[in-house]
Amino acid sequence: MTQTSMQVCLSEPELAVLAEAMADLLTSGVCVALRGDLGAGKTTFARALVRALADDRDLEVPSPTFALRQDYETPRGLVVHFDFYRLTDAAEIIELGFDEAVSSGITIVEWPERAEMLLPADRIDMQLTEARTADCRKLRIDGHGAAETIVAKLAPRMQQG
Template sequence: MSKTVTVSDQKGTEILAGQLAALAKAGDVILMHGTLGMGKSAFCRAYIRALAGNPHEEVPSPTFTLVQVYELDPVPVWHFDLYRLSDPEEIHELDIEDAFADGVSLIEWPDRLEYLTPQDRLDIHIEPGSNPDARVFQLVPHGKDWEKRIANLPGGAS
């Protein structure tokens, strides 16, 4: 069962990201869907900062490096931006299999994964909300224990 969470501003996005970071486990894969400017990178930054326990953690965008790895406790976070990839075979060069096994993988532009998309994952679809800063997050669990883990997040189930 999916869950819809509506936030009114950037602070709401940061709170939601922090709530999900509190649930982090090794092997988690979170796929970030949304058009340019919807806040995929902002969500990922807030997630990493929350897991690091440091609101000032340096979190550069992986737009040009394609991946940034954060050695955090209790689990490393791999932040992927696949926008510039044209072939899913290129993904293997990013050591994505290691990320899937040992850390949390935050993946922007996951459509580039194609057949490499893991079965166990949380898809997050971001849409515009009722004002320019508002966002609607649709959390769609697949496999693992995602449905149970997101059940207590604020927002409505759909």
């Protein structure tokens, strides 16, 4: 596992820059699991990531809180944004087509804790935590499997803040 964390606090625009750097490195099959409390900034980061992958700054990226799944056809292939918050058991996640989405493109998951056992081995775990001030977030990123190299390449960019 490749792990990188920073104590520095990242503002919303700074997180968007990180999302662009991550987007450049993501490949089909990798799952980005976004962890953190309600309001931590998971959807905000997912939106920046989808827009970067789609190469469209104005793309509408709604929170999948109710739809549970939003699909995007992008120049980088299929990108699927999931929110597992309202799901209670693994069967529902399978019904949503999670496995199929993972094998067909890039997946982004909010509340991955709901399906820990189903998460793929090639994965970026990103933990967003509220900081002392409301205008930024602390984060920690772990890379697993094929995503280890992605996190290793992102680490120096994070140190720059």
